[in-house]
Amino acid sequence: MRRVVSLLLTGLVAGAVALGTAAPALAHNVLVGSDPKDGARLDAGPAAITLTFDQPVQAGEKFNTVTVTGPEGTRWEADGEPTVRNSSVTFPVRPLGPAAEYVVGYRVLSADGHPVTGSLRFTLTKAGDGTPAPAAAAEQDQEGTSSGGVPIWVWIVGAAVLLGGGAFLALRVGGGESSGR
Numbered sequence: 001m002r003r004v005v006s007l008l009l010t011g012l013v014a015g016a017v018a019l020g021t022a023a024p025a026l027a028h029n030v031l032v033g034s035d036p037k038d039g040a041r042l043d044a045g046p047a048a049i050t051l052t053f054d055q056p057v058q059a060g061e062k063f064n065t066v067t068v069t070g071p072e073g074t075r076w077e078a079d080g081e082p083t084v085r086n087s088s089v090t091f092p093v094r095p096l097g098p099a100a101e102y103v104v105g106y107r108v109l110s111a112d113g114h115p116v117t118g119s120l121r122f123t124l125t126k127a128g129d130g131t132p133a134p135a136a137a138a139e140q141d142q143e144g145t146s147s148g149g150v151p152i153w154v155w156i157v158g159a160a161v162l163l164g165g166g167a168f169l170a171l172r173v174g175g176g177e178s179s180g181r
């Protein structure tokens, strides 16, 4: 049951991401292949993710990035640099952990110089012995310093207000976004 909920949440997040990045201009790079393939089921984690586009990717280490997100938002991309070879980019991945679905998010520099983003997913069917990147701790540290002395309840109330507003809007619009993917 928990897994179903988490899959649903992952789907919602992916849907939001897809909506946010819809309709790229024609000249932008289009993902034409990947290793692992989108939707692949693997019994061992890949050492790297290779993305292949329809036209060359511009080398730009700061722009070409990938994230690999596992259960509970854990992160599995390795620290290494992307390797750009003509129209393909390879990103190193840490040894994976739980048998679960992993979402690969990417951003590469298109041939025309604009960033292109997208995502794909694969499922690890046998648990590996890897551990996630300590990114969550780092992000919490940053949050702690930037949000200063604001007590936690302020964020909770804020989130509740946002959620309430969202529900209100959805009711007013009459169902809003109930598209079943």
Ligand SMILES: [Cu+2]
Pocket: 025, 027, 028, 110, 112, 113, 114
């Ligand atoms: Cu462009």
